[in-house]
Amino acid sequence: MTFYEADAGAERIAVAYDLRLVPWLFELWADRLVTVAEPGPAAQVLDLACGTGLLVRVLLGRRGDDAHVHAVDADPSMLAYAARRASDNRASWHQADATHIPMEASTLDLVVCNQGLQFFPDPATVLVEISRVLRPGGRLALAVWGHLDHNPWPKAMSVALGDELGDDARHGSESVCGLGNPEQVHRLITSAGFDDVEAVEVQLTATHPDVRDAIDGQLAALPSAGAIDALGQPRRSRIIDAMTHGLHEWTAHDGALALPSSCVLATATSPT
Numbered sequence: 149m150t151f152y153e154a155d156a157g158a159e160r161i162a163v164a165y166d167l168r169l170v171p172w173l174f175e176l177w178a179d180r181l182v183t184v185a186e187p188g189p190a191a192q193v194l195d196l197a198c199g200t201g202l203l204v205r206v207l208l209g210r211r212g213d214d215a216h217v218h219a220v221d222a223d224p225s226m227l228a229y230a231a232r233r234a235s236d237n238r239a240s241w242h243q244a245d246a247t248h249i250p251m252e253a254s255t256l257d258l259v260v261c262n263q264g265l266q267f268f269p270d271p272a273t274v275l276v277e278i279s280r281v282l283r284p285g286g287r288l289a290l291a292v293w294g295h296l297d298h299n300p301w302p303k304a305m306s307v308a309l310g311d312e313l314g315d316d317a318r319h320g321s322e323s324v325c326g327l328g329n330p331e332q333v334h335r336l337i338t339s340a341g342f343d344d345v346e347a348v349e350v351q352l353t354a355t356h357p358d359v360r361d362a363i364d365g366q367l368a369a370l371p372s373a374g375a376i377d378a379l380g381q382p383r384r385s386r387i388i389d390a391m392t393h394g395l396h397e398w399t400a401h402d403g404a405l406a407l408p409s410s411c412v413l414a415t416a417t418s419p420t
């Protein structure tokens with residue numbers, strides 16, 4: 149099992165992810181990505197690697213009664229939570245690997261993917277699969293975390309977890325920024341045959357009122373949350389102390405966090 153495979157309590161992890169991580173670290177990016185994606189009112193849209201359904205909720209919140217969003221994720225617990233939370237018959241949920249999207253060829257107007265591409269073992273194959281399901285002229289809009297040096301959160305996490313748990317945990321945390329170079333993302337998308345490719349690194353500020361609570365939520369939302377719990381409270385607290393230390397520069401006296409957060413945002417058009 150790798151560090152980024154859910155080890156136990158997958159449903160608890162989905163809840164922690166959605167309630168303790170999404171609101172302060174992911175929502176600002178979902179809003180930005182949907183704005184960049186510009187879905188038309190009647191567009192057939194897919195959210196690939198939908199997780200707990202954040203983008204589905206943002207997309208449906210901005211569109212009318214006749215809108216529909218398809219959502220795909222490999223993790224049944226994430227999907228079950230997402231469907232329950234959205235509770236919206238304008239969404240349909242599909243458990244599938246991103247390399248085999250369960251849609252007919254050339255049927256979608258837009259595919260969005262927020263923080264998914266860097267986790268796929270073979271992102272190039274997934275991009276070709278996305279191009280299969282898009283109609284000619286359909287659009288892709290995706291976001292992946294930017295360079296590790298521009299993202300203090302995963303950087304502090306990789307140091308804290310690596311020091312306590314070893315190199316697998318260190319590299320697992322670093323890998324969330326594994327596609328953080330806009331030129332690399334541009335090349336990947338272009339190689340899959342897309343036109344009008346744009347990939348830029350954008351920086352926003354993520355805020356949380358309490359750095360230790362934010363870190364505690366992150367540990368509860370990690371796929372290896374169960375393994376971290378099993379370390380026992382003293383070692384878990386040591387990880388929180390170390391990560392708090394790594395985030396000192398962005399933490400106010402009252403513990404509030406104002407953190408640079410960087411993403412590569414990319415858009416492209418399926419060839420006509």
Ligand SMILES: C[S@@+](CC[C@H](N)C(=O)[O-])C[C@H]1O[C@@H](n2cnc3c(N)ncnc32)[C@H](O)[C@@H]1O
Nearest residue numbers: 197198199202221222223226245246262263267
């Ligand atoms: C960091 S979460 C992002 C979730 C969501 N897009 C969001 O913005 O909150 C990454 C998601 O990718 C999914 N995922 C990872 N590998 C996948 C694959 N090969 N096929 C489909 N989904 C995958 C995971 O199950 C997880 O829900």
